[in-house]
Amino acid sequence: MPQHHPQHLLRARRGRAPGPVPAPRRSGDDATAGSATATACGCPEDGPTRRSVLGALGVGALAAAAGTGTSTRVAMAAPGYTGDVLVVLSLRGGFDGLSAVAPVGDPAYAALRPDIGVPGQAALMLDRTFGLHPSLRALKPLYDSGQLGVVHAVGQASRSRSHFSAMEEMERAAPGTSLRTGWLDRTLGTRGQLxxxxxxxxxxxxxxxGFAGPVPEVTMRTIGTFVMDGPDTDVERARWNQALRTLHGEGPRTVSAAGLAAVDAVERLRAVPDAGARGLYPTGELGDALCDVARLVRARAGVQVVAVDSGDWDMHAGLGRHDRGWMSEKLTELGNALAAFARDLGPLMSGVTLMTLSEFGRRAGQNGSGGLDHGHANAVLMMGGGVVGGRVHGRWPGLGGSQLDDGALAGTTDYRTVVAEVLQKRCGAGSLAEVLPGLPSVAPLGVVRARA
Structure with a gap:
C-alpha cells in the first residue's frame, strides 16, 4: 500500500524501495507485526493492527523519509541521561529458543525432535544442560568471556498464538490494563525533555x-538514505534548512514542532561519521541495521532506545538440520551480526545493553512437515558490558510430558522481570509502576550488574 505524506513536509532522497522484497518462503510464513511487507502464510491471524495500518498510510508521519514512502517520526533525549543505550532486537515470527539454545542435556529433547533437533555432539556446550546451536558459533567466545548471557523459559501472560496479537501484547507490556501505549514509549516518557x-x-x-504513544520516534532504513530530497550542495542545503525553519516557525505547534525537529534530525544524522566498519557485518538488513546502530553509539548522538527487527523466523515446515537449511542459515546471520556489533563497538559496549525478544517460542516437538508450530516460552539473548554473561539464567521447567505447557516449553520467567532489571540497573529507572504496571514483585534474576 503506498504511503502518502502532507506535501508541506520534507521528502527524502530516493533510497531503497518502500519495503524489503522478501525472498521466497520455504514454507508458509506470515507478515510479522511491524513489517512493511505483508505476505500470507496460512497462520490464522486477527488481521493487520491499527498501528500497522496507520503506519502504512503515513498517518502522523513527520518531515522526512528514509526512502520513497518511508515515514519518519521524530523524538525530542534527556541531555543528562547517563544510562545504557538499550537495543531491543525483535525476532519476529516466533523465534525457536529450543534450537538456538538447545537443552541437549534434557532427556526428552532428542525424542521430541528426532530430525531437526541439535545433536548433543554438535552443540556448543554452555553447561550440563544447554548448548548453542552450531550456527551460533560466532557467539561462543562472547559467552565464554562473559559478554553474552541467556535467559531461558521466558514467557508472557498472553496466551495468544497470533503473531500480531502476541507481539502487540509483548510490546505493550501492560497485561490486564487498558493502556494502549508501548513500554518503550512509557520508558522515554519518564525522562523529561528528549x-x-x-x-x-x-x-x-x-x-x-513498543513506541506507540505520545513520545515520537525516528524511523529509518539506513542512515545513508535518511537525507533531504532536493539540495545537492552545502549552500543549497543551508538555504533549504532556513526556508523550512521559516516555513514551520509560524504554524500550529503540533505541525511546526514536527517539521523543525525533522530538519534537526536530518542534519544530526548527516553528521554521524562512517567508521567504514560495514565489512565486519554479514550481508543483509540485520547487518545494515546493527552497523548503523553502532555508528550512532560511537558518535554519541543522544540515542537512548533503539528498536531493530529481524523477521522470517516462522518455520512451520522445512526448518532443516543442525548443519544446513533454513534455521541454520538464519542463526548464522544472527550470530555473525551480533558478534560483529560487539567487535565493532569494542569498549563502548560497556554502555550498551542488547536484548532479543520474540512474540512466542515454538512447540517442543517437531511436526509432520519438519518444522515447528507456535508455542509459548523462549530464550532471550542478552549482550553488553553490564550483562552477567557466561550463564543461562532462569529456572528450567523440563521437557517431559507433564512439564510442557500444551506441548510447548513452559514459561518460568516473565519477560517483564528481565526488562525491569535492565531498566533499573542499566538505564537509571526508578519506580516502574508507570512503565510496567502490575508487574509482580519478584527477586531480580541477576542478569545484569548495576552501573557504577
Whole structure:
C-alpha cells in the first residue's frame, strides 16, 4: 500500500524501495507485526493492527523519509541521561529458543525432535544442560568471556498464538490494563525533555508498537538514505534548512514542532561519521541495521532506545538440520551480526545493553512437515558490558510430558522481570509502576550488574 505524506513536509532522497522484497518462503510464513511487507502464510491471524495500518498510510508521519514512502517520526533525549543505550532486537515470527539454545542435556529433547533437533555432539556446550546451536558459533567466545548471557523459559501472560496479537501484547507490556501505549514509549516518557535521536527504529520504516504513544520516534532504513530530497550542495542545503525553519516557525505547534525537529534530525544524522566498519557485518538488513546502530553509539548522538527487527523466523515446515537449511542459515546471520556489533563497538559496549525478544517460542516437538508450530516460552539473548554473561539464567521447567505447557516449553520467567532489571540497573529507572504496571514483585534474576 503506498504511503502518502502532507506535501508541506520534507521528502527524502530516493533510497531503497518502500519495503524489503522478501525472498521466497520455504514454507508458509506470515507478515510479522511491524513489517512493511505483508505476505500470507496460512497462520490464522486477527488481521493487520491499527498501528500497522496507520503506519502504512503515513498517518502522523513527520518531515522526512528514509526512502520513497518511508515515514519518519521524530523524538525530542534527556541531555543528562547517563544510562545504557538499550537495543531491543525483535525476532519476529516466533523465534525457536529450543534450537538456538538447545537443552541437549534434557532427556526428552532428542525424542521430541528426532530430525531437526541439535545433536548433543554438535552443540556448543554452555553447561550440563544447554548448548548453542552450531550456527551460533560466532557467539561462543562472547559467552565464554562473559559478554553474552541467556535467559531461558521466558514467557508472557498472553496466551495468544497470533503473531500480531502476541507481539502487540509483548510490546505493550501492560497485561490486564487498558493502556494502549508501548513500554518503550512509557520508558522515554519518564525522562523529561528528549533530543531528536533519543528513540530510533533502525532498518524499518514502521515503528515497533513498543513506541506507540505520545513520545515520537525516528524511523529509518539506513542512515545513508535518511537525507533531504532536493539540495545537492552545502549552500543549497543551508538555504533549504532556513526556508523550512521559516516555513514551520509560524504554524500550529503540533505541525511546526514536527517539521523543525525533522530538519534537526536530518542534519544530526548527516553528521554521524562512517567508521567504514560495514565489512565486519554479514550481508543483509540485520547487518545494515546493527552497523548503523553502532555508528550512532560511537558518535554519541543522544540515542537512548533503539528498536531493530529481524523477521522470517516462522518455520512451520522445512526448518532443516543442525548443519544446513533454513534455521541454520538464519542463526548464522544472527550470530555473525551480533558478534560483529560487539567487535565493532569494542569498549563502548560497556554502555550498551542488547536484548532479543520474540512474540512466542515454538512447540517442543517437531511436526509432520519438519518444522515447528507456535508455542509459548523462549530464550532471550542478552549482550553488553553490564550483562552477567557466561550463564543461562532462569529456572528450567523440563521437557517431559507433564512439564510442557500444551506441548510447548513452559514459561518460568516473565519477560517483564528481565526488562525491569535492565531498566533499573542499566538505564537509571526508578519506580516502574508507570512503565510496567502490575508487574509482580519478584527477586531480580541477576542478569545484569548495576552501573557504577
Amino acid at each position: 533530543s531528536p535521536l533519543a528513540a530510533l527504529q533502525v532498518g524499518s520504516p514502521i515503528a515497533s508498537s
